[in-house]
Amino acid sequence: MYDQAETLRQLSAQTNVPPQSSPARVIAITSGKGGVGKTNLAVNVGLALARMGVRTGVLDADLGMGNVDIVLGVVPQFNLSHVIYGQKRMKDILVEGPESMKILAGCSGLYELANLSQWRLQRLTNALGELDDQLDILLIDTGAGISRNVLSFLLSVQEVIVITTNEPTSITDTYGLIKVLNQSNPNCKVSLVVNMVRNQREAEGVCRKLNMVVEKFLHTQLDYLGYMPFDDAVARSVQQQKPILQAYPYSPAARAIAQMAAAICERPRPASGGIREIFARMVQLFSR
Ligand SMILES: Nc1ncnc2c1ncn2[C@@H]1O[C@H](COP(=O)(O)OP(=O)(O)OP(=O)(O)O)[C@@H](O)[C@H]1O
Ligand SMILES: [Mg+2]
Structure with missing residues (x-):
C-alpha cells in the first residue's frame, strides 16, 4: 500500500516537477541596545548553517548602516531599491558570500515602503517570494x-x-524590546543569546534574571539559545573583514556560534511563514 508521500513522489517523477519544498524559515536577529553583536552573529551563524548544508541567506536590514558588508568584506552593488524600481531582478542583487551563503542588501529600499505604490509593493513581495525556493x-x-x-x-x-x-x-533595553514584541506579536517565538560574557554560567545568570521579570510581568518565558564568550578573536576577525568562523575557526566564539547554529536546526520551525508571507505582512503594516 502506498502512503501519500510515495504517491506524490511518483507524481512528480512522472511530470518531472520537483516535489514542492516548504518556504524558507525567516529569523530576525535584533537587540534593544546597539553594538551588542547582531551583525557578527547573523553572518557567522549564517556561515555555520551554510556549512551544515542549509541554504542560507542574510538580509542586511540595518538600514543605511551597511554592517554585513563590512564584516564580510563583500560589497553588494545593488539592493532592494533596484528591485522595487524594476532596474534589477532578485537574482541580480543576491551576492554570493563565503561558502555559498547569500547576502542581500536591504538599504534604503526598505525605508521607502510607506511611500510606494501598490504595484511596486507587489513587485517587491513577488521578488522576495522567489527566495522561498x-x-x-x-x-x-x-x-x-x-x-x-x-x-x-x-x-x-x-x-x-x-x-x-x-x-x-x-x-x-532587552526587556523593553521583549515587552513590545510580546504585546504586538504574541505568537512570535523569541530566543535569547547572551554575548560578551565570561562563561556559560554568567550567560545563564543573565537569562535567569531576564526570565524572572518576563515571567512575572509578561507571563511568558524566554527560550535560551546560547551564548558567545567575550573573545578578542571577534574584533580581530572584524578588522580582517573575515567571518570569525573562517578567520579563527577554533576560537571559543566560533565554537559557540557553531553550537547555536546546530541548536537553531534542532528547534521546530513555526508551522507557517516563509519570505513571501512575511514581507506581504510587512507591506500591509506599512500601507496602514
Ligand atoms: N563575543 C564578542 N567578543 C568580543 N567582541 C565582540 C563580541 N561580539 C561582538 N564584539 C565586538 O562588538 C562590536 C559590535 O559588534 P556588531 O557590529 O556585531 O554589533 P551590532 O549589534 O551589529 O552593532 P550595531 O547595533 O551597531 O549594528 C564589534 O566591533 C565586535 O568586534
Ligand atoms: Mg550591526
Whole structure:
C-alpha cells in the first residue's frame, strides 16, 4: 500500500516537477541596545548553517548602516531599491558570500515602503517570494531598538533572536524590546543569546534574571539559545573583514556560534511563514 508521500513522489517523477519544498524559515536577529553583536552573529551563524548544508541567506536590514558588508568584506552593488524600481531582478542583487551563503542588501529600499505604490509593493513581495525556493533559512540583521523600521520586521516574523550583554543598560533595553514584541506579536517565538560574557554560567545568570521579570510581568518565558564568550578573536576577525568562523575557526566564539547554529536546526520551525508571507505582512503594516 502506498502512503501519500510515495504517491506524490511518483507524481512528480512522472511530470518531472520537483516535489514542492516548504518556504524558507525567516529569523530576525535584533537587540534593544546597539553594538551588542547582531551583525557578527547573523553572518557567522549564517556561515555555520551554510556549512551544515542549509541554504542560507542574510538580509542586511540595518538600514543605511551597511554592517554585513563590512564584516564580510563583500560589497553588494545593488539592493532592494533596484528591485522595487524594476532596474534589477532578485537574482541580480543576491551576492554570493563565503561558502555559498547569500547576502542581500536591504538599504534604503526598505525605508521607502510607506511611500510606494501598490504595484511596486507587489513587485517587491513577488521578488522576495522567489527566495522561498532558493533558501532554507533567511536571517535578517535588523537595526537595534524599536524604530518603526525595526518594528515592521519584528511584527511580521515568527521567530526572533534577541541578543543582550550582561550590562544593565543592555538588559533593561532587552526587556523593553521583549515587552513590545510580546504585546504586538504574541505568537512570535523569541530566543535569547547572551554575548560578551565570561562563561556559560554568567550567560545563564543573565537569562535567569531576564526570565524572572518576563515571567512575572509578561507571563511568558524566554527560550535560551546560547551564548558567545567575550573573545578578542571577534574584533580581530572584524578588522580582517573575515567571518570569525573562517578567520579563527577554533576560537571559543566560533565554537559557540557553531553550537547555536546546530541548536537553531534542532528547534521546530513555526508551522507557517516563509519570505513571501512575511514581507506581504510587512507591506500591509506599512500601507496602514
Ligand atoms: N563575543 C564578542 N567578543 C568580543 N567582541 C565582540 C563580541 N561580539 C561582538 N564584539 C565586538 O562588538 C562590536 C559590535 O559588534 P556588531 O557590529 O556585531 O554589533 P551590532 O549589534 O551589529 O552593532 P550595531 O547595533 O551597531 O549594528 C564589534 O566591533 C565586535 O568586534
Ligand atoms: Mg550591526
